[in-house]
Amino acid sequence: xxxxxxxxxxxxxxxxxxxxxxxxxxxxxxxxxxxxxxxxxxxxxxxxxxxxxxxxxxxxxxxxxxxxxxxxxxxxxxxxxxxxxxxxxxxxxxxxxxxxxxxxxxxxxxxxxxxxxxxxxxxxxxxxxxxxxxxxxxxxxxxxxxxxxxxxxxxxxxxxxxxxxxxxxxxxxxxxxxxxxxxxxxxxxxxxxxxxxxxxxxxxxxxxxxxxxxxxxxxxxxxxxxxxxxxxxxxxxxxxxxxxxxxxxxxxxxxxxxxxxxxxxxxxxxxxxxxxxxxxxxxxxxxxxxxxxxxxxxxxxxxxxxxxxxxxxxxxxxxxxxxxxxxxxxxxxxxxxxxxxxxxxxxxxxxxxxxxxxxxxxxxxxxxxxxxxxxxxxxxxxxxxxxxxxxxxxxxxxxxxxxxxxx
Numbered sequence: 001x002x003x004x005x006x007x008x009x010x011x012x013x014x015x016x017x018x019x020x021x022x023x024x025x026x027x028x029x030x031x032x033x034x035x036x037x038x039x040x041x042x043x044x045x046x047x048x049x050x051x052x053x054x055x056x057x058x059x060x061x062x063x064x065x066x067x068x069x070x071x072x073x074x075x076x077x078x079x080x081x082x083x084x085x086x087x088x089x090x091x092x093x094x095x096x097x098x099x100x101x102x103x104x105x106x107x108x109x110x111x112x113x114x115x116x117x118x119x120x121x122x123x124x125x126x127x128x129x130x131x132x133x134x135x136x137x138x139x140x141x142x143x144x145x146x147x148x149x150x151x152x153x154x155x156x157x158x159x160x161x162x163x164x165x166x167x168x169x170x171x172x173x174x175x176x177x178x179x180x181x182x183x184x185x186x187x188x189x190x191x192x193x194x195x196x197x198x199x200x201x202x203x204x205x206x207x208x209x210x211x212x213x214x215x216x217x218x219x220x221x222x223x224x225x226x227x228x229x230x231x232x233x234x235x236x237x238x239x240x241x242x243x244x245x246x247x248x249x250x251x252x253x254x255x256x257x258x259x260x261x262x263x264x265x266x267x268x269x270x271x272x273x274x275x276x277x278x279x280x281x282x283x284x285x286x287x288x289x290x291x292x293x294x295x296x297x298x299x300x301x302x303x304x305x306x307x308x309x310x311x312x313x314x315x316x317x318x319x320x321x322x323x324x325x326x327x328x329x330x331x332x333x334x335x336x337x338x339x340x341x342x343x344x345x346x347x348x349x350x351x352x353x354x355x356x357x358x359x360x361x362x363x364x365x366x367x368x369x370x371x372x373x374x375x376x377x378x379x380x381x382x383x384x385x386x387x388x389x390x391x392x393x394x395x396x397x398x399x400x401x402x403x404x405x406x407x
Contacts, residue, residue: 124141126140135155146280152279168258173308177311183205211246216248218232218233
């Protein structure tokens with residue numbers, strides 16, 4: 001430090017301001033020269049920099065072109081709106097799968113969750129209850145980022161998956177029978193009669209100290225034999241204006257796998273029906289308080305389902321007409337489970353190979369530009385015997401460029 005101080009003192013002892021400026025320029029010249037040479041070497045040896053800059057900062061005409069293309073895509077989506085028709089109009093064109101609010105990717109995710117292959121944390125058992133014609137179990141898990149997630153298994157005796165499917169889809173019966181006494185309002189915003197895809201709006205009642213909650217939900221059913229995968233999730237709809245009351249819930253997922261299972265009578269008959277439910281949502285309540293509320297009130301809500309289902313079975317046997325919601329449950333999408341598993345395995349294999357390729361160690365020649373840049377800067381710094389300050393800056397810059405792993 002004393003040498004550096006003496007050097008600076010000598011500079012400022014110059015009798016004129018021009019002399020001081022000249023000496024400072026002499027000290028700074030090696031630094032600027034090193035930076036210039038480093039940039040030239042880096043540009044010559046790493047042409048990928050230019051490509052990266054071009055990708056991050058596209059020319060204005062290209063941006064305009066992409067914007068036009070996006071607008072054209074939106075127009076195309078609007079032109080095919082007859083496939084997903086607002087306010088219950090009839091579809092006239094075959095829908096595009098990827099444009100539907102609930103698509104095959106949602107089915108594959110639900111299947112992974114059902115088979116406990118989604119990579120999430122382990123489930124923690126919460127409760128188990130039994131009624132004469134119903135068995136219930138519930139689990140919870142807490143992901144690192146996101147609200148608590150719940151999984152439940154409800155087995156109803158002497159009923160069919162078809163009836164249970166319609167029962168959970170029928171919003172009109174939910175309110176008429178009041179087995180779900182939290183539902184205050186419901187309406188269909190969009191529907192696709194070919195695939196059974198719907199977008200519905202719910203308003204649900206919350207305790208007096210909270211405002212009611214509004215949900216914009218996309219939902220759809222897939223069928224593989226007598227097993228039904230029913231996906232319901234929150235979907236964005238900017239066209240539906242928000243309000244302070246009821247408060248919009250954006251993060252919402254509640255999906256079922258409905259399948260026949262063996263009766264507990266022990267006769268081997270598949271006369272019972274299991275409903276595997278997976279649910280999580282961000283209601284705008286602290287997650288710790290929400291967990292406590294769910295744990296305290298879960299069974300009180302669940303035990304109302306079984307008498308509601310039996311009332312629904314009676315209504316069906318007496319010939320009561322299907323509601324428009326239950327009718328849409330019949331427009332489910334058929335699929336073959338083995339084919340979906342094969343496609344999912346191929347996707348997993350492709351993503352694994354891509355990940356392995358991305359993690360492949362780089363060849364030593366990839367570090368040549370960095371070596372030249374650092375070496376050139378060090379060589380230039382050592383060439384000038386009076387550039388002590390410049391040497392310090394350049395050596396510090398070189399060390400920083402090399403990264404903390406090389407220190």
